Amino acid sequence: MKKSIPLSTTCEKHPWPDARGRFGAYGGKYVPETLMYALDELEAAYRSAMADPAFQADLEQRRQHYVGRPTPLYFAERLTASLGGARIYFKREDLAHTGAHKINNALGQCLLARRMNKPRVIAETGAGQHGVATATAAALLDLECEVYMGAEDMERQRLNVFRMRLLGAKVTCVNAGSRTLKDAINEALRDWAANVEHTHYVLGTVHGPHPFPMICRDFQAVIGREMRGQILEAEGRLPDMLIACVGGGSNSIGLFYDFLGDESVRMIGVEAGGTKLVPGMHAARFAGGTVGMLQGAMSYVLQDKDGLIGGTHSVSAGLDYASVGPEHAYFHDNKRIEYTYATDQEALDAFQRCSRLEGIIPALESAHALAEVVKRAPAMATEAIIVMNMSGRGDKDVEQAARFIMQGEEL
Ligand SMILES: *Cc1c(COP(=O)(O)O)cnc(C)c1O
DSSP states (O other), X not given: OGGGSXXXXXXXXXXXXXXXXXXXXXXXXXXXXXXXXXXHHHHHHHHHHHTOHHHHHHHHHHIIIIIOOSOOEEEOHHHHHHHTSSEEEEEEGGGSGGXXXXXXXXXHHHHHHHHTTOOEEEEEESSSHHHHHHHHHHHHTTOEEEEEEEHHHHHHTHHHHHHHHHTTOEEEEEOSTTSSHHHHHHHHHHHHHHHTTTEEEOOOSSOSSTTHHHHHHHHHTHHHHHHHXXXXXXXXXXXXXXXXXXXXXXXXXXXXXXXXXXXXXXXXXXXXEESOSSTTXXXXXXXXXXXXXXXXXXXXXXXXXXXXXXXXXXXXXXXXXXBOOHHHHXXXXXTSSEEEXXXXXXXXXXXXXXXXXHSOOBXXXXXXXXXXXXXXGGGSOTTOEEEEEEOBBSGGGHHHXXXXXXXXXXO
């Protein structure tokens, strides 16, 4: 019975992005002329690496022995029993080295940098998770590393700043604009344009100009590819529903990608609903955004009617961004993937529920996906199967969560 299920049909059925780097009307490369050459060079290097068995073998070896792949697929028995419906599995990206899925992309791109003979990598970071993943891979591969981070974020995420410095990276403070992620990305793009002959820009999610959304997706697709084998082994069939949180969109597309061709599998992306669905108080780009261009790609953007980028809010820093990867915009419009959102409060409730029932403290980002599981599972049949991506562990969020949850209580 297991053998009758095709291993993966995605690649034939989903030829995106096209030659111009577009997912339907979305994506593309809206960058200054100076960066066009760098993007073309990167795409050529990437395609040659993917076709090179030696590169693939090296990547695979490091995934196993350094990242700790395959990550487990875990049956959440107590959560399943407490919700009384569908069988719930977690794909445990929280158990990957550095505690989240981001290392999958950072490692792949740092290997590409080395292949291009570029001794220096740069990265942008908001909460610091991508900065830490990049600094980690750079240490492993002996690359010089500089991470751009908004002044506001450096203040909020002091521990991650220290982690990056400990790993040998230079952390550069960005004082422009709102002094957060968007400004750090602009600064990283400027550095890249000036130093492109010896520097690679490790972009942290499936956003930015082509070929970044494709490269990051392909490095993250290992999540769903592994999970397919694991769920067939555990249940003898494919899941009914996949659920993942959507910041830029890399852990979700990583989970979904291998299943796009399997019509029986529903996919749900969960954005940050913040405190309220009014401008400035959330980061639900599909519920509250419109089509626009940000940081080199066409996609959905939270903006006002003059195209001015809107403020965002989420209890979870990793979901707090004004735009979303262009491939998600494409699948939103053609309805292959459904998008919804969870509020701060719903995520915090799920965060506590999972900690107490499963002994797993999820990242606040992952807790948004978990909130959707809590809403959906009880109404589903007890034979139904949900796989949720546990994108990261929650140690980094304990202080933040304590501020919200335990006001007035003793810790
Ligand atoms: C960064 C991050 C996210 C959000 O980024 P995506 O590109 O949407 O995956 C989600 N979960 C964790 C744990 C993160 O660190």
